[in-house]
Every structure is written in structure tokens, then in C-alpha cells.
Amino acid sequence: MIKQSPERSFKNFLILPSVIVLLCFLFVFFYGVYLSFTDLKLGKPTINFVGLKNYIYLWKNPLFWKSTKLTIYFTLVAVFVQALLGILLAKLFSTNVFFAKIFRPIILLPLVLPPMSVALMWTTMMNPERGVLNYFLGLFGIEPFMWISQYSTAMLSVIFIDVWTYTPFFTLIIYAGLLGVNQEMKEAAQEAGAGAWITFWKIELPFMMPYVLIAAVFRIIESFNQFDIFIGTTGGGPAKATTVYSIYAYIQSFQNLNFGRGTAILFVNWWLVLIGALITIKLYQIARNRVS
Amino acid sequence: MKKIKIFFSAILFSLISTIALADFDWKKYAGEKIVFAYDIHPYVDALVEKLPEFEALTGIKVDAQIFPDDVYWNKLNLEITTDSGAWDVAGTGVQPTWDTSVGNHNVDLSKFLNDPSMTSPDYDYNDIYPSLRSAMTWDIKGEEVVGNGNGVWGLPHSFENMNLMYRNDILGKHNIKPPKTLPELTATCKKLKQVEPGITPMALRGVNFWSSVHTAPASIAKSYGVVDYVMKDGKIADTGLDSKASIKFHKDYVAMVKECAAKSWPNDNWYQVVDALTSGNAAMAVDANMFGFWNNIKDPDGKNPSGKISFAPPPTAPGAKNFESNIWIWCITMPSASKKQGPAWYFMQWATSKKMVLDGAMMGKMVNPIRKSTWDSADWKKYANQPEFNNYYDTFMEVQDRAELFFTPRYGFGEAMNAWSVAMQEMVNGRPVEETLKELAGSIRAGI
Structure with missing residues (x-):
């Protein structure tokens, strides 16, 4: 039998609280997974283990597949646009242009607003008849736009809101990365006759990419789980146009009281988040190795 | 012989009535404290304003927990279906109560209504509009709700x-x-x-x-x-x-x-x-x-x-x-997990009593009132027929027959x-x- 020194035992004792906290987290997660294999309905007195029944129901349900497409579409488009705008704004902020100085502190404002407030604010502004957005469009002779009130435009409108809210997050991270670009390399390239575009494309962008991708990991996780902006604007409508997983699970759990089915949707969502995050982390490692 | 029978029956009836009257005591639960939960709504404003009257009448303290609409309904579902016991009386609607009553998460109030020692003799449950009473009445068979039964799962509060x-x-x-x-x-x-x-x-x-x-x-x-x-x-x-x-x-x-x-x-x-x-x-x-x-x-x-x-x-x-x-009926229900069902029932009958319903209506808040006697009262008729309300009163009387x-x-x-x-x-x-x-x-x- 191996006897531990008192010092080692004391160290083990010190990490015990962390282990307990970790176990609590894992318990909640696995309890949620267990619920997805039951017919738990709020109010009903009995809970039965139903195996894969909830998953089979989802597999056969067209709304589940529609929701899958919407969730992936929302995440990919929103994160891509945010990354693109984030790079442009970060590049702008790294210059000494007058607007850059003004907007550098202001750009962070959307990030500090509670997402539900953001949703309610945009819902009011996007009212097709009395919203301020259509008023401004009207000044330029543009016909009123339906924004979140029409099937064909609702998802794009929510993506627009998400982009407005979270582009500053990308900007902040990428700007920090941009500050770390080796100035000597840039100067050497310029002396060798490289123009601004070549310098950006060949030197700055590769340096920025790890930062873009690390920000993307966080945003992919959050976008798959985005709930507040959807519930505060469209609630999944009109006519299922924005019923992403989080909304679908909420409707099943809290409106239809079917917690078993709701947790099954969230468990599928968890897999999507995991796959999305792992792919992005792999890309991050490749980008980082290139820079190294 | 017949006259003697009638005489003794009358004495017996008055004795029973006297005993029943004597049994009901508003002060029975003096010193108790209950928790009452509701959505932010003018209906509950009227109750909260009148709470000192209830506390003086019964000696029961009421902790009124009023929540914003967007969080209340989910909280209500979770509080009641998990039998938390945190609330003694909860404001809700008929439809949500169908869902929570199947698992015996709500108290069937008929046991109180049919108990003269627990219900004030002037409560007059049948004074509440029949369509409202009937909407709150069903039976639970297995895990299903079956309408038109005997169970009373809530008291209409306003509608x-x-x-x-x-x-x-x-x-x-x-x-x-x-x-x-x-x-x-x-x-x-x-x-x-x-x-x-x-x-x-x-x-x-x-x-x-x-x-x-x-x-x-x-x-x-x-x-x-x-x-x-x-x-x-x-x-x-x-x-x-x-x-x-x-x-x-x-x-x-x-x-x-x-x-x-x-x-x-x-x-x-x-x-x-x-x-x-x-x-x-x-x-x-x-x-x-x-x-x-x-x-x-x-x-x-x-x-x-x-x-x-x-x-x-x-x-x-x-x-x-x-x-x-x-x-749509706003009603008050009693979660089964409440450990203070007696005081909770006292609060519920007070909140839907003739006096409170009329007072609440005259405050312009508990509208539409649930009781026919309120609609027949001269005070309410006078108030609701003021020129600014246009044809509200008459339209209500016309519509209510088919509502x-x-x-x-x-x-x-x-x-x-x-x-x-x-x-x-x-x-x-x-x-x-x-x-x-x-x-x-x-x-x-x-x-x-």
C-alpha cells in the first residue's frame, strides 16, 4: 500500500471543493440527459423511462428538421458576418482616423445591454407601421420593410439584431490581436514594395486569424444557445420562421409542459455546440501553427 | 301531528344553523401567516389595497408576492408542479389549472365550500355567475381532466x-x-x-x-x-x-x-x-x-x-x-403543498366575498365583477353607468348571457x-x- 505524505494529502484535501463543484455540474448535466429519456410532463404525477421515444419523435417530426436547419443557418450566418465586420472595424480602430477615436469606446455599448432589452428595443424599432427604421427608410423613398413581422424576413432581421449586438465582441478581441502584429514585419514588407492590401492579406490577417477563431468559438456556443433575442422579438414565429432549437425546447418544456421532449432537443443542441466548437478549435490550432 | 313535526323541524333547523354560524369564526387562524402570489395586475392591486381589512378581520398576515407577467407563468408552473409549498394561494387561470390539477398539485376546494365551519354563512358561492363556477369545476380521472364534475379547483376572482x-x-x-x-x-x-x-x-x-x-x-x-x-x-x-x-x-x-x-x-x-x-x-x-x-x-x-x-x-x-x-377567468387556487390550507382558504373566501368583489369593482379595478349581486347593486350600477363608460354595463348584461x-x-x-x-x-x-x-x-x- 502506497502511503501519501501529509503534504500531498493536504493538497488533495484543498482540491476537494473543486471536485465537488465539478461533480455537481456533471450531475445536473447528466440528470438533464436522463430526463430526455423520460416522459416527464409538468403536472403529471408519474415519470416513466421511455428509452429513445423522445428522440424518435424528433427524428420523425418535420419541425425538428426545420429547427435544425434554422439553428445552423442562424449560427453560421450571424458568426460569419460578425467576424467579417469585426475584422473591418478592428482594422479601422487600429488607424488614427478621427471616427476610429470616437467609435472605439462607443462600439462596446451594445455588449453591455441585457439581450432582452436589446430585443424589446429592436422590436419597437422594427414595427412595420410605426417603427423608426421604416421611418428612416421612408425619408429615402424606400417602401416599408416588414422586418420581424414577415416569414421571409424574420430570420434575417433577428440575425441583423444579433450582429448589431455581438460584432463589438469580435472587434474587441481582433483589435487586441492586431495590436500584437509585428511592426517590423509590416515595415519590411512595405519596404519590399508590398501595398496596403498585400500587407493586410499576407501579414495582418494570418496574425489576426487565431483571434478571430477564438472569438468565433465563444460566439458559436452562444449563437447555438441564443434564446433572449428570439423570445423577445419573434417568439419563434411568424409561422415557425425563427423556431431555433432554444425556442423549440422552450415551447415544448414550458408551453406544452413536455420536459422530456424539451430536454431531448437541448441534448441534440449540445451535440451541435460541441461539434461546432471542436471544428473551430481545430481551425484555431491550424491558424496558430501557421503564425508560429 | 304534522304541525308538531314542522315545529320541531324548524327548531332543529335553527339549532343546526346556530351551531354552524357559531362554528365559523373569522379569528380561527389569528396569528398565522400565508404567502399569496399573483401577476402584476389591477385585480391584485385592489386586493393588496384592502389587505389591512383582511388582516384586521382575521388576524392572518398575508405576504403578497407580485411578479411581472413575463416571469410569473413559468414560476407558477414550477412552484405548483414541484410541490414546493412556498405559496399558499396562487392567482392563475382556468386553463393552466387543468394542467396542474391532474397530478393533485391543487386542492379541491369543494371540501371547504361544503364545510359550514370553514365557510362564512354569507359567502353565497351560487351568487357567482354559473358560467364561471362551471368553468372551475371538473373531475380528475386517472391523469385526465373530465369537465362538469364535482371538484372545485379555484375561485373566480375577476373575469x-x-x-x-x-x-x-x-x-x-x-x-x-x-x-x-x-x-x-x-x-x-x-x-x-x-x-x-x-x-x-x-x-x-x-x-x-x-x-x-x-x-x-x-x-x-x-x-x-x-x-x-x-x-x-x-x-x-x-x-x-x-x-x-x-x-x-x-x-x-x-x-x-x-x-x-x-x-x-x-x-x-x-x-x-x-x-x-x-x-x-x-x-x-x-x-x-x-x-x-x-x-x-x-x-x-x-x-x-x-x-x-x-x-x-x-x-x-x-x-x-x-x-x-x-x-378568461382570473382565479385563485390553493397549491396542495400549502401547509396552511385553513388560513389560505379564509383568504380566498374573503378575496371573492360579496364585499370584496363590490369594493374591488367600485375601485374600478376588479372588473368584470364575478358576482350577480354586484351587477344588481345600485352602487355598481350607478358607477358603471357613468357617461364615460358609454354602453359598458348594458353590453356586459347582453353578452354575459352567452359568455x-x-x-x-x-x-x-x-x-x-x-x-x-x-x-x-x-x-x-x-x-x-x-x-x-x-x-x-x-x-x-x-x-x-
């Missing part, structure tokens, strides 16, 4: 019936009469668009939640002969949402929404409807009548469109004999009715009515 409300200043200006049928309503909207292009003809709920079908659609659909469920031998056998009557109704209703509603209709809920009609951005609404009443009240700031909202019965199917009006709950009692009510509201959005978005209703009915049948 709404659906009316056509209209801005008399706008309709009057163009000499437009309030429409009586659904096609007439659509035609009225068309006319209003021509003469008042700056406003929305009709404020209408359209969100993908059952709250948007329980107002105008449920009331008007019933006059077309639409039922949510078809009953056979006292059991739900089928849904009626893809019947011929339903197809006819939905075609007319979708046409009306396209002509009348705001472009933001899929996102419009109660708040938007109230705001549109009271601000004059909309000319009509088929919704809960009490918001028309509240906004007719004269306020010192002059913010209310006092006197400008008039009332009419909901529109009907063309050629229908009668109009129909759905109701009842449209929906069939059922666990899982929300799932099917939410699906109906989503189907409505799809039809307005252009999906064929027959195809949409067939799919809707198929999904509901799968759950029966």
Missing part, C-alpha cells in the same frame, strides 16, 4: 368576456356602424382604410401562443359552429378544427386579418392591442372588455381616451342566430391551442386553409 370595442370618435366621424358579422367587419376595415388611411382598422392579437386564439378567434369561431374537440360518451373523441365549419370560419378570419390587422400582427399581443386602441392608432378590437372599461376611466392626467371606447357583442358568422363570447368558456377541459390544453395559433400565422402567411387545418387536426389527433 373578462370578449367584446367588440371600438373608438366611437373614429367610427362616429365617418358614420360607420359597428359590424355585426365577420364579413361585415372585413368590409368595415376596408372602408376605414379609405377614410382613415393613417390608422390600423383593427387591433388584433397574432402571436404564436394560445392567448391570441382565445379572444377574437374562439368567440367568432363558435358562432360558425366550430368546436375545439368533439365529445363522445363524455370523452374527447376527435378535434373539430378541420370541420367544414372550421374551414369556412378560417377562410373568413384570414381574409379579415389581411384586411384589418396591423402589419406587425404576428408579433402583437395584449399590450399592443391595448396600446393601439387606447392611443387611437386602431379603430376597433375584439378582445377582453375590461381594458375598454379601464381606459374609459377619467384620469387626472387626461391620458386615457375617456369616453371614446364603446362596446358591442363580438361579430358572428353570417346568418348566425346568436353571437358568442369566450371568457362561456370555449375550450374543452383537458390536460395539455396549451400544446394543441398553441399549434392552432401557429397554424393561423401560416394561413395568414398564405398557406392554404384546408391543408393547414388538416395538418393541425392531424397533430392534435395524435395527442388524443
Whole structure:
């Protein structure tokens, strides 16, 4: 039998609280997974283990597949646009242009607003008849736009809101990365006759990419789980146009009281988040190795 | 001999009555404390204002926990279904109580109502409108809700019936009469668009939640002969949402929404409807009548469109004999997990007593009052017939005879009715009515 020194035992004792906290987290997660294999309905007195029944129901349900497409579409488009705008704004902020100085502190404002407030604010502004957005469009002779009130435009409108809210997050991270670009390399390239575009494309962008991708990991996780902006604007409508997983699970759990089915949707969502995050982390490692 | 029998019977009756009267004591639970939860609402404002009277009468302290609407309903579901025991009395509606009563999470109040030692002799349960009592009465068989039973799962506290409300200043200006049928309503909207292009003809709920079908659609659909469920031998056998009557109704209703509603209709809920009609951005609404009443009240700031909202019965199917009006009942229920059921019941009977209902109505808050005696009282008649309320009182009396709950009692009510509201959005978005209703009915049948 191996006897531990008192010092080692004391160290083990010190990490015990962390282990307990970790176990609590894992318990909640696995309890949620267990619920997805039951017919738990709020109010009903009995809970039965139903195996894969909830998953089979989802597999056969067209709304589940529609929701899958919407969730992936929302995440990919929103994160891509945010990354693109984030790079442009970060590049702008790294210059000494007058607007850059003004907007550098202001750009962070959307990030500090509670997402539900953001949703309610945009819902009011996007009212097709009395919203301020259509008023401004009207000044330029543009016909009123339906924004979140029409099937064909609702998802794009929510993506627009998400982009407005979270582009500053990308900007902040990428700007920090941009500050770390080796100035000597840039100067050497310029002396060798490289123009601004070549310098950006060949030197700055590769340096920025790890930062873009690390920000993307966080945003992919959050976008798959985005709930507040959807519930505060469209609630999944009109006519299922924005019923992403989080909304679908909420409707099943809290409106239809079917917690078993709701947790099954969230468990599928968890897999999507995991796959999305792992792919992005792999890309991050490749980008980082290139820079190294 | 007969006279002697009558004499002794009378003595016996008076003795029993005396014993019963003597048994009920408002101070029985003095010193106890209960927790009462409710949504932010004028109905609860009236109760909270009068709480000192209750505390003086009974010696029971009440901790009133009032929550914002957007968190209350989820919290209510979780508190009651998890038997937390944190609340002794909870404000809710009939439909949510169907879901929570099946697992015995709510107390069947008939045991208190039938116990003279627990219920004040002047409570007079039968004074509450029959349609409200009947809506709160059902039995639990297995894990199902069966209507028209003996169990009393809540006490009505205040209620709404659906009316056509209209801005008399706008309709009057163009000499437009309030429409009586659904096609007439659509035609009225068309006319209003021509003469008042700056406003929305009709404020209408359209969100993908059952709250948007329980107002105008449920009331008007019933006059077309639409039922949510078809009953056979006292059991739900089928849904009626893809019947011929339903197809006819939905075609007319979708046409009306396209002509009348705001472009933001899929996102419009109660708040938007109230705001549109009271601000004059909309000319009509088929919704809960009490918001028309509240906004007719004269306020010192002059913010209310006092006197400008008039009332009419909901529109009907063309050629229908009668109009129909759905109701939404705010009720108070007792979670089974409450450890203070006695004091909780005392609070519930006080909150729905003749005195409180009349006081609440006279404060202009507990409207519509649930008791017939309130509507018959000279004080309330005088108050509700003030000029600023227009024809509120008379319309209520006319509508109330035909006002009842449209929906069939059922666990899982929300799932099917939410699906109906989503189907409505799809039809307005252009999906064929027959195809949409067939799919809707198929999904509901799968759950029966």
C-alpha cells in the first residue's frame, strides 16, 4: 500500500471543493440527459423511462428538421458576418482616423445591454407601421420593410439584431490581436514594395486569424444557445420562421409542459455546440501553427 | 301531528344553523401567516389595497408576492408542479389549472365550500355567475381532466368576456356602424382604410401562443359552429378544427386579418392591442372588455381616451342566430403543498366575498365583477353607468348571457391551442386553409 505524505494529502484535501463543484455540474448535466429519456410532463404525477421515444419523435417530426436547419443557418450566418465586420472595424480602430477615436469606446455599448432589452428595443424599432427604421427608410423613398413581422424576413432581421449586438465582441478581441502584429514585419514588407492590401492579406490577417477563431468559438456556443433575442422579438414565429432549437425546447418544456421532449432537443443542441466548437478549435490550432 | 313535526323541524333547523354560524369564526387562524402570489395586475392591486381589512378581520398576515407577467407563468408552473409549498394561494387561470390539477398539485376546494365551519354563512358561492363556477369545476380521472364534475379547483376572482370595442370618435366621424358579422367587419376595415388611411382598422392579437386564439378567434369561431374537440360518451373523441365549419370560419378570419390587422400582427399581443386602441392608432378590437372599461376611466392626467371606447357583442358568422363570447377567468387556487390550507382558504373566501368583489369593482379595478349581486347593486350600477363608460354595463348584461368558456377541459390544453395559433400565422402567411387545418387536426389527433 502506497502511503501519501501529509503534504500531498493536504493538497488533495484543498482540491476537494473543486471536485465537488465539478461533480455537481456533471450531475445536473447528466440528470438533464436522463430526463430526455423520460416522459416527464409538468403536472403529471408519474415519470416513466421511455428509452429513445423522445428522440424518435424528433427524428420523425418535420419541425425538428426545420429547427435544425434554422439553428445552423442562424449560427453560421450571424458568426460569419460578425467576424467579417469585426475584422473591418478592428482594422479601422487600429488607424488614427478621427471616427476610429470616437467609435472605439462607443462600439462596446451594445455588449453591455441585457439581450432582452436589446430585443424589446429592436422590436419597437422594427414595427412595420410605426417603427423608426421604416421611418428612416421612408425619408429615402424606400417602401416599408416588414422586418420581424414577415416569414421571409424574420430570420434575417433577428440575425441583423444579433450582429448589431455581438460584432463589438469580435472587434474587441481582433483589435487586441492586431495590436500584437509585428511592426517590423509590416515595415519590411512595405519596404519590399508590398501595398496596403498585400500587407493586410499576407501579414495582418494570418496574425489576426487565431483571434478571430477564438472569438468565433465563444460566439458559436452562444449563437447555438441564443434564446433572449428570439423570445423577445419573434417568439419563434411568424409561422415557425425563427423556431431555433432554444425556442423549440422552450415551447415544448414550458408551453406544452413536455420536459422530456424539451430536454431531448437541448441534448441534440449540445451535440451541435460541441461539434461546432471542436471544428473551430481545430481551425484555431491550424491558424496558430501557421503564425508560429 | 304534522304541525308538531314542522315545529320541531324548524327548531332543529335553527339549532343546526346556530351551531354552524357559531362554528365559523373569522379569528380561527389569528396569528398565522400565508404567502399569496399573483401577476402584476389591477385585480391584485385592489386586493393588496384592502389587505389591512383582511388582516384586521382575521388576524392572518398575508405576504403578497407580485411578479411581472413575463416571469410569473413559468414560476407558477414550477412552484405548483414541484410541490414546493412556498405559496399558499396562487392567482392563475382556468386553463393552466387543468394542467396542474391532474397530478393533485391543487386542492379541491369543494371540501371547504361544503364545510359550514370553514365557510362564512354569507359567502353565497351560487351568487357567482354559473358560467364561471362551471368553468372551475371538473373531475380528475386517472391523469385526465373530465369537465362538469364535482371538484372545485379555484375561485373566480375577476373575469373578462370578449367584446367588440371600438373608438366611437373614429367610427362616429365617418358614420360607420359597428359590424355585426365577420364579413361585415372585413368590409368595415376596408372602408376605414379609405377614410382613415393613417390608422390600423383593427387591433388584433397574432402571436404564436394560445392567448391570441382565445379572444377574437374562439368567440367568432363558435358562432360558425366550430368546436375545439368533439365529445363522445363524455370523452374527447376527435378535434373539430378541420370541420367544414372550421374551414369556412378560417377562410373568413384570414381574409379579415389581411384586411384589418396591423402589419406587425404576428408579433402583437395584449399590450399592443391595448396600446393601439387606447392611443387611437386602431379603430376597433375584439378582445377582453375590461381594458375598454379601464381606459374609459377619467384620469387626472387626461391620458386615457375617456369616453371614446364603446362596446358591442363580438361579430358572428353570417346568418348566425346568436353571437358568442369566450371568457378568461382570473382565479385563485390553493397549491396542495400549502401547509396552511385553513388560513389560505379564509383568504380566498374573503378575496371573492360579496364585499370584496363590490369594493374591488367600485375601485374600478376588479372588473368584470364575478358576482350577480354586484351587477344588481345600485352602487355598481350607478358607477358603471357613468357617461364615460358609454354602453359598458348594458353590453356586459347582453353578452354575459352567452359568455362561456370555449375550450374543452383537458390536460395539455396549451400544446394543441398553441399549434392552432401557429397554424393561423401560416394561413395568414398564405398557406392554404384546408391543408393547414388538416395538418393541425392531424397533430392534435395524435395527442388524443
